[in-house]
Amino acid sequence: MTEWYHINDIGKLDSPTLVVFPERVRANIREAISMVENVTQLRPHVKTNKSAQATQLMLDAGITKFKCATIAEAEMLGMIDAPDVVLAYQPLGPKLRRFIELVKKYPATKFACLTDNMYAAQEQGDAFASNDLEISVYVDLNVGMNRTGIIPGEKAIELCKFCSSTRGIRFAGLHAYDGHIRSKDFEMRTIECDNAFSMIEKLKEQLLKIGIASPNIIAGGSPTFPIHSKRKNIECSPGTFIYWDKGYSDLCPEQNFRPAAVLVTRIISLPSATRVCTDLGHKSVAAENEIGRRVFFLNASDLTPVGQSEEHLVCEVIEGHDHKTGDVLYGLPYHVCPSVALYERVYIVEDGEVTGEWKNIARDRKINI
Numbered sequence: 001m002t003e004w005y006h007i008n009d010i011g012k013l014d015s016p017t018l019v020v021f022p023e024r025v026r027a028n029i030r031e032a033i034s035m036v037e038n039v040t041q042l043r044p045h046v047k048t049n050k051s052a053q054a055t056q057l058m059l060d061a062g063i064t065k066f067k068c069a070t071i072a073e074a075e076m077l078g079m080i081d082a083p084d085v086v087l088a089y090q091p092l093g094p095k096l097r098r099f100i101e102l103v104k105k106y107p108a109t110k111f112a113c114l115t116d117n118m119y120a121a122q123e124q125g126d127a128f129a130s131n132d133l134e135i136s137v138y139v140d141l142n143v144g145m146n147r148t149g150i151i152p153g154e155k156a157i158e159l160c161k162f163c164s165s166t167r168g169i170r171f172a173g174l175h176a177y178d179g180h181i182r183s184k185d186f187e188m189r190t191i192e193c194d195n196a197f198s199m200i201e202k203l204k205e206q207l208l209k210i211g212i213a214s215p216n217i218i219a220g221g222s223p224t225f226p227i228h229s230k231r232k233n234i235e236c237s238p239g240t241f242i243y244w245d246k247g248y249s250d251l252c253p254e255q256n257f258r259p260a261a262v263l264v265t266r267i268i269s270l271p272s273a274t275r276v277c278t279d280l281g282h283k284s285v286a287a288e289n290e291i292g293r294r295v296f297f298l299n300a301s302d303l304t305p306v307g308q309s310e311e312h313l314v315c316e317v318i319e320g321h322d323h324k325t326g327d328v329l330y331g332l333p334y335h336v337c338p339s340v341a342l343y344e345r346v347y348i349v350e351d352g353e354v355t356g357e358w359k360n361i362a363r364d365r366k367i368n369i
Helices: 022-034 052-060 071-079 094-105 118-130 154-165 186-209 246-251 336-340
Strands: 017-020 065-068 084-087 110-115 135-141 169-176 216-219 234-236 261-272 275-278 295-297 304-308 313-316 328-333 345-350 353-359
Touching: 022 052, 022 345, 052 071, 052 353, 065 071, 071 084, 071 094, 094 110, 094 118, 110 118, 110 169, 118 135, 118 154, 118 169, 135 154, 135 186, 154 169, 154 186, 169 186, 186 216, 246 328, 261 336
Parallel strands: 017 345, 065 084, 084 110, 110 135, 135 169, 169 216, 216 234
Antiparallel strands: 017 261, 261 275, 261 328, 275 313, 295 328, 304 313, 345 353
16 A cells, blocks of 8 residues: 555655645644634644745635744735734844834734733834834733743733833733643643643733733643633644644644655665665754654654764664665654755645645745845
């Protein structure tokens, strides 16, 4: 039986490269929609796919809200008239000026951004007001990630009050990313997620008491998606689901997404009886994990990665193996998001044939703005 990832006309593709299977992408989108009561609860993060075509598939499925991390990702969303976009970042200085230019250039898209301290909110409000704009702003909360955000409490209340009364800013609600919650035990992950979310609920109640009514809440990422998806009036922000990867397949077995993006690499050398070398170097797959958790070979489970440089991945194998130079290997990245960012395009495979390509235009630091 032919495996789902097999490409009949593989000779068309140089390696290393990244291929995407649109039917699997569509199935993953349908699965995400099935996990929420209403599609309006979904605000997918586009950092994973970075392409207009993949995002358009979400629009076609009825998803109208999106999240992004860079000005280029926001512009890609503006270019396809995505209705509602949150820049999940606190734009300041030059980035704030670019954000304002973006808002003006793509009026069909309603843009919002994050803020997490009074000084930033004041800079944003002044900049928006001086450009005759009133922009929705979400207060970014630190619920344990300790990366950005303000800890829920009195200072967070004061910041919300400030955003509710500052010229140029429209207080839109609360944003909380709980990426630190990564237990493979789903019950434990649920407990940790609920504990973190209780801080948000308490803050919301405190805001209601001072007349700041029912702020919108954007919460979570991929590991906590199935937990937040059961809450009422919460927008969920998974991103990796669209392509999925080996890392989340292992960490989140309770989620029914299927890998839809595959790395294609070739064996280019046999330097010793127990070593094979492929062309999958640092430039071709995310290398932030330890060497054994960068790629999983679907058709060569006997290979154990032992060394990597810019253009090469060296693997250990038992003596007497039958691998040859030129052999094609198909691999799942452990972390697909930064792996996509290494490729200017992905090749599209349908019914085993290469049928086209999608440009990853949002991997660039700049598209037009």
